[in-house]
Amino acid sequence: MEVVLEKENINTLDAKGEVLLTILSSLAQDESRSISENCTWGIRRRFETGKHKMSTKRFLGYDADETGKLVINRLQKPIVVRLYQEFLDGKTTDYIKRIFEKEGIKNWDGGTKWQATTLMSMLENEKYKGDALLQKSYTVDFLTKKRTQNKGEIQMFYVEDDHDAIISKRIWECVQLEIKRRKKYLEEHGTNSYSHRPESNPFASKIICGDCSKVFARKGWRSSTGVDRKVWQCSERYKVKGVMGCANRHVEEETLIKAYLMAWNALVENREDFMEQWTEQLQSENLLEGYRAEKFIEYTDGAEPLTQMDTDFMLKTLDHIKVFEDGTLLVVFLDGTEIECKDEEE
Secondary structure, eight states: OOOEETTTTEETTSHHHHHHHHHHHHHHHHHHHHHHHHHHHHHHHHHHTTOOOOOOTTOTTEEEOTTSOEEEOTTTHHHHHHHHHHHHTTOOHHHHHHHHHHHTOOOTTSOOOOOHHHHHHHHTOGGGGTOEEEOSEEESOTTTOOEEEOSSSSOOEEETTOSOOSSOHHHHHHHHHHHHHHHHHHHHHTOSOSSSOTTTOTTTTTEEETTTOOBEEEEEEEOTTSOEEEEEEETTTTSSTTOOOOOOOOEEHHHHHHHHHHHHHHHHHTHHHHHHHHHHHHTOSSHHHHHHHHHHHHHHTTOOOOOSOOHHHHHHHEEEEEEOTTSEEEEEETTSOEEEEEOTTO
16 A cells, blocks of 8 residues: 655655655654663762652642652551551451452542552562652663563662651561561571461461471361361371371361460569560561560560460460470460460370
8 A cells, every 4th residue: 555745745655755755764662762861861960969740649648749759648548557556466458458448448549458568568668668669660662662660670779758747667677577587487487478367277377386387277177076176287187188298297176276375474473574585585686576576575564374265365475386296286486485385184
């Protein structure tokens, strides 16, 4: 099909016209590249001086004023604060997601559906502590405008105290340390979930084998009298079908509950004996360690003995329970305190 460009006097079916079109296309592409490079240069110069504009369309907790500066959205701020607190209280982003959806808490677009990955990105976002890391992503193709995450290919710029914070720097750092701690925990104990649906299975991933350090799994057993029992045994015991793996003993869930309650009540009863440890931890360079000590001082102050399981409180306080073949149960709290119990069935 013949196309005639009257302004440029080019006929697409003419050999001369085809050459001219190729030249003009090349010039246009080069001009586009030049404009893109100039824009990029300008943006990076502004980043160097800490100047930037940011879209807050999908950014919960902040709006942007007429100059592009981040300002706190007072209605959304409590949601962000709660997210950070719930995470430090032992909940996973999957669990927090379900809580938010159950309560009808609105996200950035006014909907009530949440994603665990979105919540985790919020927990890792330095902007909530008032800082800004600029150029986290960049354009890799000036024609398609395709962008990719910056993993060190180009310089990033960090601006401290860029805007008002929603989360204190101390709490933000504690959350980053908790994220790392949980990742290490998963690696050490061979599991991919820190806490799986604690509403119905509060001890999931918290019962550790004293022999092989892997997690115990909950099994449903039925006794000869027809009574259903919840029993925990090492996940390595029958990992290969028909082949006995780890030979560590099983333990009744009721025994685990009793061990936790007994250990916590011993902590409360002997609070003064632990105060020196917690006071020292308050001065620790590890902010998370100091935070845990502060919380345990708060939790045990004037506390009455626990008489029944409280899942949310257990998540705030328990790191894990280690089960040994001889019936010993080692209850390890999040402040590092370890208390030994003995399975009464032994």
